[in-house]
Amino acid sequence: MLLSRLAEVSGEVAATAARSRKVALLAELFREAEAEDVPVVIPYLAGRLPQGRLGVGWKVLGRHVPAAPEATLTVREVDAALTELGRVSGPGSQAERARLVGALLGAATEAEQRFLLGLLSGEVRQGALDAVAVEGLARATGAAAGDVRRAVMLSGSLQAVAEALLGEGPDALDRFRLTVGRPVLPMLAHSASSVAEAVQKLGACAVEEKLDGIRVQVHRDGDTVRVHTRTLDDITARLPEVTAAALELSGDRFILDGEVISFDAAGRPRSFQETAGRVGSRADVARAAEQVPVSPVFFDVLAADDRELLDLPFAERHAHLARLVPEPMRVRRTLAEGPGDIPAAQRFLADTLARGHEGVVVKSLAAPYSAGRRGAAWLKVKPVHTLDLVVLAAEWGHGRRTGRLSNLHLGARTADGGFAMLGKTFKGLTDALLAWQTERLLRLAVEDDGWTVRVRPELVVEIAYDGLQRSSRYPAGVTLRFARVLRYREDKSPAEADTVEALLAAHPEVTP
Ligand SMILES: Nc1ncnc2c1ncn2[C@@H]1O[C@H](COP(=O)(O)OP(=O)(O)OP(=O)(O)O)[C@@H](O)[C@H]1O
Known part of the structure; x- marks a missing residue:
């Protein structure tokens, strides 16, 4: 499958609010895809990289590369290029990464470049996509949506189910029954x-x-x-x-x-x-x-x-x-x-x-x-209110914290798959946590203006807070009172972070 086709559908799915239209668009895309495309198509649609983190910083992504006139890149070629990128290490790796990113972007049209940059910077995340993709898959293959959902639930992998379905048809779902020895996602x-x-x-x-x-x-x-x-x-x-x-x-x-x-x-x-x-x-x-x-x-x-x-x-x-x-x-x-x-x-x-x-x-x-x-x-x-929030950025510390990333910008998930900042905190951070988060966040950095480092929204942190208060400074119209860091939740993905909607529902006293 051509990357241009995937980028086009991804844009259309994001642009329409109607769930039925999203399902129809995805069903069409899945009908065109070969089973081998699935391991790339599914994560790309959701804005995820199968390689996880690539360590490509904003300096590399910010460079202008002339676009290709014609769309020729396939999704599998892109995936192979990013796998190669992920393997680069050792001395000279920055320059080598820049060269590989340049070569990839140079082979992409303008629309494809936009899609790739969004993907690499973590900005095209479409949170609720997996549920719509299940229905799209069912429609594309003639399987019952409920059966596909159960198979995904038991295998924990939309990708594995999609690959089997597109390669073998609905009968392949039988393989995804609960089996001793094969773990399933917990309730x-x-x-x-x-x-x-x-x-x-x-x-x-x-x-x-x-x-x-x-x-x-x-x-x-x-x-x-x-x-x-x-x-x-x-x-x-x-x-x-x-x-x-x-x-x-x-x-x-x-x-x-x-x-x-x-x-x-x-x-x-x-x-x-x-x-x-x-x-x-x-x-x-x-x-x-x-x-x-x-x-x-x-x-x-x-x-x-x-x-x-x-x-x-x-x-x-x-x-x-x-x-x-x-x-x-x-x-x-x-x-x-x-x-x-x-x-x-x-x-x-x-x-x-x-x-x-x-x-x-x-x-x-x-x-x-x-x-x-x-x-x-x-x-x-639980008597203590806690939230799982995503780190959107961090500010360089002062005094004892010079050289460390300290004040965290905290985001909750929004309905459109993005994140809304709810406030900042540097409370609760021990020296060990400061060192750890500085190292981790710099690897996720997409921009550093010398004051604040903006990062890919990937790290989940558990925050205790005393309540909410209204604030016109933040996009959700509210901010956290006395937020403090309890611990990082590396076992959670950003898609599992708390939502603005649920937070507001839990605090009717401040609903704007
Ligand atoms: N009796 C119990 N039943 C279910 N889960 C339990 C129980 N005791 C402890 N737990 C833990 O609590 C978690 C349930 O809370 P939840 O599903 O919200 O996950 P969580 O976000 O990790 O919760 P938290 O952050 O509050 O620990 C379970 O994943 C499990 O690890």
């Missing part, structure tokens, strides 16, 4: 402002402790155990305790969902940083396990023996869980039938906080497991 939670609100919304529910550790999905097939993170990375080798625990359970084929966390000698949870540091470290696992041992604590089961359990109501899934996993290895919980049980649920929350945990997750007992979704069936309640 996620929305927020509620109080336990009372959550119980009122959900009716019969379980109120579970929310442990501040690392989400894990544990697959056991006979003697083989695999442990995956919420981004589906395989971390089995780093967590021997989890493998040992899974092998002790009575069943020998299952998929469990839970959290790993480190407890201190007194049985209180250690800080998130300690657990995360342990899970993140590959070096000398045996020693790390001695110093910061972790335990798995499970709260759901997706498959047991040869049964897929996703579609069962939570109450039934939990019965399977209870048969498989003994009590100390399950999260603590209490049940609430309805509003009458709110006081007991509130006591459970207070008790959970007193034991050093973060809050609770309130779960509908009737709901199925919606893999990969932030469903309304799980509501988390």
Whole structure:
């Protein structure tokens, strides 16, 4: 497929507000694409680079290169060129990168150049595209949209499903069923402002402790155990305790969902940083396990023996869980039938906080497991308000912070796939975080005016705040009060950041 065609459709999809028109445009594009184009077409449409970060700075992108008169570049040629670009390293790499970018842009027409620059600078991001692409794919191949959606949800990869569908047709969807050994994206939670609100919304529910550790999905097939993170990375080798625990359970084929966390000698949870540091470290696992041992604590089961359990109501899934996993290895919980049980649920929350945990997750007992979704069936309640925001820029620090990028410009997602700045903060940043973020942000830099460094919107940071206030200085009409950095969330992509819409909905008191 020609890049010019992709750039054209991408522009048209962005320009139309009508969902049905977007679907029709994408269906047409997919009909024209060959299966081999898919690994490039899908990410490009969403404004993502399959290579991840390329380390191409604004200096290189800002240079004018004369455009080619005619469109000849194919998407696969562009992809090959960017892969080559990504491999450049060592001395002289800046000049080599500039040369490669120049050659690529020189082969592109003006319209293609605009598209490529948008892609390389991270500015053509189309957030909600994947859902529309699912429908476009269904229409292009004659598959049912619901089946495509489920396959994407279970595989966690629109790309893999698209490739299979376009190459082999609708029958290929059979391959994407839930299988022990193949991780699926976990179900996620929305927020509620109080336990009372959550119980009122959900009716019969379980109120579970929310442990501040690392989400894990544990697959056991006979003697083989695999442990995956919420981004589906395989971390089995780093967590021997989890493998040992899974092998002790009575069943020998299952998929469990839970959290790993480190407890201190007194049985209180250690800080998130300690657990995360342990899970993140590959070096000398045996020693790390001695110093910061972790335990798995499970709260759901997706498959047991040869049964897929996703579609069962939570109450039934939990019965399977209870048969498989003994009590100390399950999260603590209490049940609430309805509003009458709110006081007991509130006591459970207070008790959970007193034991050093973060809050609770309130779960509908009737709901199925919606893999990969932030469903309304799980509501988390935490006393501290936090947001996951995207770093849009950072200002050079002064005094003790000279030479470090400090004051962060924070953005929330907007409906059109962009980001709206909500405010700035340099609070909560330790020296280690300052050094780390300076290094990371400079790699994402697209512009530096000596004061502020604008970056590709890729890094997600978790921010605590005390509330919102109106402000005409910011595009959403509001800004954060007392924003402070809690931690970077490298496990989250910008598409998972909080939205302006949800933020405003949670703060009716300031809605402009
Ligand atoms: N009992 C529990 N049930 C579900 N998730 C739990 C539970 N205890 C801890 N968690 C953790 O809380 C997360 C659910 O919150 P959410 O889906 O919003 O993800 P998140 O944005 O990472 O949340 P947060 O930033 O608040 O930790 C899960 O991914 C899991 O890691």
